[in-house]
Amino acid sequence: MYNRRYTGKIELAVLDTAGTFCDGPGDLRNRWALDDLRGCKAPVVPFYEALQQFGIECDWATIRKPMGNFKPTHLRMLLSLPEVSAQWEEKYGRPWNEDDFDNVLAAFRPLMSKYIVDEDLAKPIPGAVECIDKLREAGILIGCDTGYYQEDSIALNKMLEEKFGMKFDVVTNAEKVPGRPAPFMVYDCMLQAYEITKKAIPCEAVVKIDDTAAGMKCGNNAGAWTIGLYASGSNTYDELAASKPDFLVPHVGYVPEIIFGQIEPRLRRGERPGQGIIETI
Template sequence: MSSKERIKAVIFDWAGTVIDYGCFAPMHAFIQTFEEAGVPITDREARVPMGLLKWDHIHAILQMERVETAWITKYGTQAVKEDIDRLYVRFEAILMESLKTYTDPIPGALETVEQLRNAGLAIGSTTGYTASMMAVIVPEAKRKGYSPDCLVTSDEVKAGRPYPYMIFRNLVELGIYPPKAVVKVGDTVSDIQEGRNAGVWTVAILLGSSELGLTQAEVESLHPDELAERMNQTRLIFEQAGADYIIGSIAQLPLVIEELERSGLERGTR
């Protein structure tokens, strides 16, 4: 049994994966920022680039055809870097005011992390948040029971998601090798792209995810058929992104790890 290939580390995203059910802190801040700029955006438009470095996220929203047209109608020209910089400054101010209130662990997260730690796995983390944003979140999350072994933020590396550098930094800091002994877990397409680009296993979570975009109360009150339909739509998004595994909730992660270890961590065609 000692020669069995093992998973050595799990690298989690933060908001929408381990804390902040539905990933609402950044979404509200993006919506308010664009509202104040006179170019309102929808919930979906705010969510599509979720997981990116927040400056890149604003840039991605402005490149959406409908938003780009609305911006040109409002300002007479396409948004330029200075516009993005200005929007980002306002976004960061709005977000910093509310971050502390969006740090509750997602149901099952603490128990899952404890189970993985008890099995000898290291717990890493990456995020689209910056170091200053995480300085607000980390103490609150720790007080509520979550504190990974390693955290790398998007502004501490050359480029954030979908580039793999935050994962690579985690592997260096944790002393973990090879990449096939690592699982990246997240709730957005950019999480899956980050993991694929790093050559690690990727697991997407449906419930609590930004992609699903529902509060816990909404999930619990939706008719089962409607919830199943929404989860299936979200599953399709993750399948198209190339996720190795897609699970309903974070509590199912240990089963995925067991399956990977039974397979000898060998990757078939993806």
């Protein structure tokens, strides 16, 4: 309901994919010696292996810098980093060009499709299934957004549903609409939610949950509440804090208590998102 300001409940939660509800932290150095033990490994490994095919060595911290963006955008940003572009010029005697970009991306695509459904990576983060169940029991629609290609996102979500019973009410990706930090994946989930409920959902009734700074900026730009996850995915606490989310928690298991114990009471008082970090757990 509105009393000049929205004072109702949360209607839609939009969760990122890797590092948020699946592909969490763990020690996989038996497979990848450079594993940094953080979550969101599924995009890192194919970038690493694709660049290796062209004689470019990147540590995982470097690969993570553009995380949260649509994967072609991520690659372009990665190749543009001084430490990577310098390697390219040293090896090939010239800056990388669009043909080079296309070639690296072509090497990346099949690797991404392979690793996104890798059994060591494509499993729910502890607390993720319970989180979704609690939100759905409260009548909250569950959305999923991702910087993955649509084909890869469909494959991952199919696997999660078949093996773990994880199902989303609305899904979107950065191949369908412009990706993070733009707000359009959140808006696309809101549009799909409207098509289900035939009820307009205001931005204040939406929560964006993500492990990347780009995801927090996406939620902020959409006018939604934002919950950053600093221990389960790609970005650190400080990196997330710099993007000014409303809340910072270790992982998705804390989301229900933030929504029911923090956000909804604030909504009833007429408060709005985007006031800076309210609370950290």
